[in-house]
Amino acid sequence: MEDKTSQFKIILGSSSITRRTILAEMGYEFTLMSADIDEKAIRKEKPEELVMALAEAKADAILQRLPIGDYVKEAEPTLLITSDQVVVYEGVIREKPASADEAREFLKGYSGGHAATVGSVLVTNLKTGFRKGEWDRVEIYFNQIPDEIIEKLIEEGDVLYVAGGLLIENPSIQPYVKQVVGTIDSVMGLPKALTDKLLKEALI
Template structure:
């Protein structure tokens, strides 16, 4: 960050390792807090509306737990970043697989086909109350994915915790990714360019 950049505290409202890594790669120092919300209780027709509503619900859950020094007056602003992501396959929203069988079916569907990730980023300035959010969509096209690769991924288990059972940066999956239309960091859960812009907008 440049020397003249406004100083601010940053909280990442997510326990995702991938998001932590992306934010650290962007050069930010931050603390993390995760929102304990019932994501299944929030339902929207459109995936874009769903991820925005979930990012807002996470922000609402975390904000009351953050203490901000009121008396300091000119204290540096504290920004909270909350995010959500779903995978969309043939128009249907996919969340984390509920079983190994479902994860297997998800991956078989992607083979020789494509899926999209829809990610939301919401940045809230906890001092001014200013809030900006947007969603980002990435299309991912796949070659055929061999059964033994799918077996290995399920055995290892990480895909069971990923939206839509989709982890394109995984070394086992990478060779079968034909094309990514959009940014890889967005697929991993935090679109860098969008996050940078929203941070600037709320400061």
């Protein structure tokens, strides 16, 4: 695959395997850092404001651990990508389920209904200090999800580690996804078009 990063370096500030996979699919090479912030300490009423605030907090936490002076001196810039995502269901913000019971409650609610993902991308140029972020929203509509499928998803366990317990790329739930208004990569945690756009803008 073509390496797009000959003119700059990238740090992906995330421990998410799916974000890592998506960024690699986009043709970028990158190094990884995780922010390790207390996400529950940051609260906003609107999902768009929350995901942007969390992406900012993640970037700030990572920047505190980096020798910024070294990055300023380097010939090519280094771009830091941070992001966050929540699920919105009936106007309520949902983050990662606290338990299997909560994941089950979430999934039963989606059955025959609809939810949305709201995700942010923030790019910081460590050489120039430029920083810009935006958010993306995707609407997801479901057919009825059988109880046995919900139990299978909970048993597999992956739904416990994603916002709202929503994992529409899982083969078990795919047949019950009626419609997706937006892009699958955004639902998975890193919208490709928005990420590309912000990376380009950070280099201007």
